[in-house]
Amino acid sequence: MNRKEFMKFMSRTLDISGQVFGRLTVLRFVEVVKRSARWECLCLCGNKCIVPCANLRNGNTKSCGCLQKDRVSEATRLDLTGQKFNRLTVVEKVGIDRYRSYLWRCKCDCGNEIVVVGRHIKSGHTKSCGCFQKEQASIAYTGKPRTEETKRKISIAKVGKQLSEEHKRKLSIAHIGIQAGSNSPSWKGGITPVYFAVRNSLAMKQWRNQVFTRDNYTCQVCNQNKSGNLCVHHKVFFNHIIWQYNITNLEEAEKCTDLWNVENGITLCKDCHKQYHKINGMKYKEAV
Secondary structure (H helix, E strand, O other), X not given: OOHHHHHHHHHHOOOOOOOEEOOEEEEEEEEEEOOEEEEEEEEOOOXXXXXXXXXXXXXXXXXXXXXXXXXXXXXXXXXXXXXEEOOEEEEEEEEEOOOOXXXXXXXXXXXXXXXXXXXXXXXXXXXXXOHHHHHHHHHHHOOOOOOHHXXXXXXXXXXXXXXXXXXXXXXXXHOOOXXXXXXXXXXXXXXXXXXXXXXXXXXXHHHHHHHHHHOOOOOXXXXXXXXXXXXXXXXXXXXXXXXXXXXXXXXXXXXXOHHHOHHHXXXXXXXXXXXXXXXXXXXXXXXX
């Protein structure tokens, strides 16, 4: 910048000599750097510094640097140990992050512990370990049906994820009593022990062998005869017979002729058996 341009620039520059900005008092004009006027200032601490005029006027520079040091010092002296903010109780100071903000270990009302930046605790930005947000989200979505698109996204998000043993344990505890016993959609009147007793009985093994022999150990749908891949299916469902005759023990089952009727059985491979139940469910059907 030549002398003519300098004088023209100075004619448009405000004279801020003697004005006070924060801790700084402007003393005199120093120079122009990249069309920015710089002024020499005296700080309250006694130090002198050179500051661009724009920084003084917009408040970006309020001291020679001592103001920030005093704030850090004050923050260092401020002990949050034992204080409670929302759901968090401060336990101890654990360190400083990359922005030189103090980190505090806090214990949430739910029992979890987290490390939080001090200013986030005091400002209320962080109120809990995350349980508060989960509770609010749960309340907000209670009773609201999910759209098909939402269900699809949730399904995709769960692909390949494996639940930890701790997560499984919590899910198990959460479902205790909700879908257990008579509350379960699969409840059949408490006859599960009878099912096991009848299915593992000698009479059931003999009945299966009779059906296998009659069908020549071959699936009656796809003609597969691979050993170990065959099973006997009840045309009139096994559970339906149990319900119909109100069978409660093995002795009553052995006396039920419909349960051991060979004509009620058919040999199927595991795939055909699975496909049948996939299409027809577990409801009572008269035939395959």
